[in-house]
Amino acid sequence: MDPIRYPSPVSCESIGIGLVGFGTVGSGVWNTLQSNAALITDRTSGKVSLSVRRIAVRDISKPRDADAPTELFTTDWNEVVSDPSVDIVVELIGGTTTAFDIVSAALRAKKPVVTGNKALLAERGSELFALSAEMDTPIHFEAAVAGGIPIIKAVQESLVGNRIESITGIINGTSNYILERMTEAGLSYQDALQEAQDLGYAESDPTLDVNGWDAAHKAILLATLSYGFPVDPQQVYVRGIEMVRGIDITFAKQLGYVVKLLCLVRAHEDGSIEIRTQPSFIPANHILASVNGVFNAVAIRGDRLGDAMFYGRGAGQDPTASSAVADLVEAARLQSQGSGHRGFLPYKQDGQLRSIEDTKTAYYVRFPVTDRPGVVAEIATVLAKAGIGISGTHSPVNPSEPDADFVDLVFLLHTCPFGQLKDALKSIESLDCVTDRPVVFRIETLT
Secondary structure (H helix, E strand, C coil): CEEEEEECCCCCCEEEEEEEEECHHHHHHHHHHHHHHHHHHHHCCEEEEEEEEEEEEECCCCCCCCCCHHEECCCCCCHHHHHCCEEEECCCCCCCCHHHHHHHHHHHHHCCCCEHHHHHHHHHHHHHHHHHHHCCCCECCCHCCCCCCCCHHHHHHCCCCCCEEEEEEEECCHHHHHHHHHHCCCCCHHHHHHHHHHHHHHHHHCHHHHHHHHHHHHHHHHHHHHHCCCCCCCHCCCCCCCCCCHHHHHHHHHHCCEEEEEEEEECCCCEEEEEEEEEEECCCHHHHHHCCEEEEEEEEEECEEEEEEEEEEEECHHHHHHHHHHHHHHHHHHHHHHCCCCCCCCCCCCCCCCHHHHHHEEEEEEEECCCCCCHHHHHHHHHHHCCCEEEECCCCCCCCCCCCCCCEEEEEEEEHHHHHHHHHHHHCCCCCCEEECCCEEEEECCC
């Protein structure tokens, strides 16, 4: 028998990397490239060697989680993009203004871009992807959604032969951690948020996490890839977890639900696409209900695949750096081939977003009211006139304030269009017995 003959080694091509931003993720990219450089070269058949040649930061003196040589640093991102030794630019500064300038400049210089900036791509992706196509230079953005979970590649590549029927996800680890601590430890929203900040799970300014927009930007990106048309963020319904209280968590438990910040993307038979992000009641026996801490999960239903679940760490230095490095390797491979995808190319002229008023679920509504006789009847009368059925009411008593003049009154409502409920709530808010805006949670039926 003749001996097995292996191909001769191919000479390794050194690819120069320019990092713009060297915070948590940037440091993670550096550390990953230093520790796994040989592994990456081996797994690319000896064809790719990634070398960081330039790093742009705002403050060179700031302490960091990686020990990169001082001579690599600059405070001018233009020096990174224009450096002839830099072949691929990695944008990791966040925001939508300077980041847009950086990515645009890199594309015009015909240098592939790797980014984890979900806000940039959700809000200005149409411009950048058009420029990417014009310059025939790709944008890679796996790290923009769900940290280390390879959900972008799954949608772009593995599911390319599927019509995506729905995407349901828990894709913000900070909010998920806060809601878990409120559920399991009985913490208040403020105490749970403070704990998340103390542990480094939440930023000092947690606004985009708790108001729902971090998750919504990711959902918009997934919807754009799945349905082929750019989505205007201003047309997307987004609500955060700031108004979730212990009473809501407790009531959800009693009904067999848990509260999660849920992103839902769904195709309807009329061709419209539903996209929304809001805290929701989901069945406690559903697999998404067991996603806790800072973990993320995305459930996808395709017409050929059926159901699939992607689960893992949705944030943090190493998981997000893992996705960014995977994009770097792909960018290096495609650069050597002289071709590749350009991030997102719309295959539809436009698409139709379903109005939030036309979306339907059952609801949990909490009304802050004056504790006096007849309140339930007043609210129920308005709901009945609006044609909204009531499946139950509840008026829990706060044991620490049994004689309080103001209480929370909970109504469970049958399935109806959200616009119908909104109109009824406007009338209810005008009642003398209602002391503040009602708090609404959708009760989701997930299959």
